[in-house]
Amino acid sequence: MTRPPVYVTRPILPPLEDVYSLLQEIWQTRILSNGGPILQRFEAALGQYLGVDHISMVGNASMGLVLALRHHGITGEVITPAFSFVATSHAIRWAGAEPVFADIDPVTLNLDPVEVEKRITGRTQAILAVHCYGTPCDTDGLQRVADRHGLRLIYDAAHAFGVRENGRSICTSGDLSVLSFHATKVFNTFEGGAIISPDRETKLAIDRLGNYGIVDETTVLETGLNTKMSELNAAVGLALLPQMDSAIATRARLANHYSDALGDVPGLRAVCPPGRTGHNFYHFPILVGDGYPISRDALYERLRQDGLFARRYFYPLISDLPMYRDLPSAAPSMLPVARRAANQVLCLPIFPDLDPVDQERIIGIVRQPC
Numbered sequence: 444m445t446r447p448p449v450y451v452t453r454p455i456l457p458p459l460e461d462v463y464s465l466l467q468e469i470w471q472t473r474i475l476s477n478g479g480p481i482l483q484r485f486e487a488a489l490g491q492y493l494g495v496d497h498i499s500m501v502g503n504a505s506m507g508l509v510l511a512l513r514h515h516g517i518t519g520e521v522i523t524p525a526f527s528f529v530a531t532s533h534a535i536r537w538a539g540a541e542p543v544f545a546d547i548d549p550v551t552l553n554l555d556p557v558e559v560e561k562r563i564t565g566r567t568q569a570i571l572a573v574h575c576y577g578t579p580c581d582t583d584g585l586q587r588v589a590d591r592h593g594l595r596l597i598y599d600a601a602h603a604f605g606v607r608e609n610g611r612s613i614c615t616s617g618d619l620s621v622l623s624f625h626a627t628k629v630f631n632t633f634e635g636g637a638i639i640s641p642d643r644e645t646k647l648a649i650d651r652l653g654n655y656g657i658v659d660e661t662t663v664l665e666t667g668l669n670t671k672m673s674e675l676n677a678a679v680g681l682a683l684l685p686q687m688d689s690a691i692a693t694r695a696r697l698a699n700h701y702s703d704a705l706g707d708v709p710g711l712r713a714v715c716p717p718g719r720t721g722h723n724f725y726h727f728p729i730l731v732g733d734g735y736p737i738s739r740d741a742l743y744e745r746l747r748q749d750g751l752f753a754r755r756y757f758y759p760l761i762s763d764l765p766m767y768r769d770l771p772s773a774a775p776s777m778l779p780v781a782r783r784a785a786n787q788v789l790c791l792p793i794f795p796d797l798d799p800v801d802q803e804r805i806i807g808i809v810r811q812p813c
């Protein structure tokens with residue numbers, strides 16, 4: 444009997460009744476957007492859940508990143524990893540700035556502060572770092588580089604929902620952090636995202652920039668954008684939040700099981716081995732090295748044959764895409780660690796309702812691919 448396909452992730456949903464009661468409220472108030480009552484409750488509840496004080500909800504993280512860069516007036520060079528989802532660099536361009544790629548750390552696969560410092564020029568204005576797979580960046584190291592050179596430090600925290608370090612939300616690091624609530628992320632509002640600000644003044648400035656720059660009925664202060672989250676998306680998020688502790692705990696159990704079952708396979712290394720507190724187990728990436736019997740791509744195909752859709756996040760490198768590959772910092776010789784990671788990485792399916800039978804099928808093939 445063939446089983447249904449298993450994808451790398453599967454979104455979680457709130458109980459339909461809980462969304463329905465919020466929808467009834469929307470149908471009564473007729474407030475559909477513009478920071479309505481449900482969005483305000485969602486902001487407060489999410490702030491409490493994450494342990495942060497100043498949240499601006501946005502329609503998606505891509506717009507959130509553009510807003511964050513625009514808020515700080517970044518139009519020069521922005522140092523960023525090539526090993527990320529393409530939206531990270533695209534947001535830099537949409538903000539009117541230019542990405543400059545720096546290499547990553549071979550263990551965390553996050554921006555290496557030493558490599559960042561090598562890429563600084565007179566035009567550098569900011570660092571846009573990514574907490575890849577929810578693994579915290581070297582926030583102290585990056586902050587020291589930013590401080591030394593007077594740069595803004597913005598985090599693409601699309602993978603980092605709920606991630607904590609030393610008991611604090613990772614989103615309190617740097618100048619601003621941007622979360623994604625896309626369907627494929629740890630927490631979702633179908634589409635959505637949030638910007639975490641350090642203070643209320645910044646939050647209000649960001650809210651204004653994301654609402655056309657409107658101050659009041661007759662005053663428009665700046666060339667703003669519309670990045671608002673609707674009441675519908677906020678309702679989904681508000682109803683889903685109570686489920687998040689158990690969703691992340693289930694991810695942790697699944698990640699532990701992968702780790703235990705694959706830890707002794709020659710040529711394989713898990714990128715985020717469990718054991719860290721405060722992780723969210725967004726992905727379970729493995730690096731398929733030379734000691735493994737087949738190539739990464741052969742393993743990817745082998746799993747596909749059985750309807751098991753692992754993904755090569757992130758391959759190809761952003762710096763290899765046609766709109767970026769001519770940048771001086773995109774030269775292949777400049778990014779050896781990122782390149783190796785892109786050629787070796789494979790993210791195994793992990794999501795809260797992954798069937799244990801399917802996880803055993805994945806483990807069986809990865810342990811014995813031929």
Ligand SMILES: *Cc1c(COP(=O)(O)O)cnc(C)c1O
Pocket residue numbers: 503504505506527528530531573599601602623624625635636
């Ligand atoms: C998903 C993702 C984004 C984009 O998020 P959207 O909400 O879909 O715009 C940005 N950066 C990274 C690293 C991502 O994985």
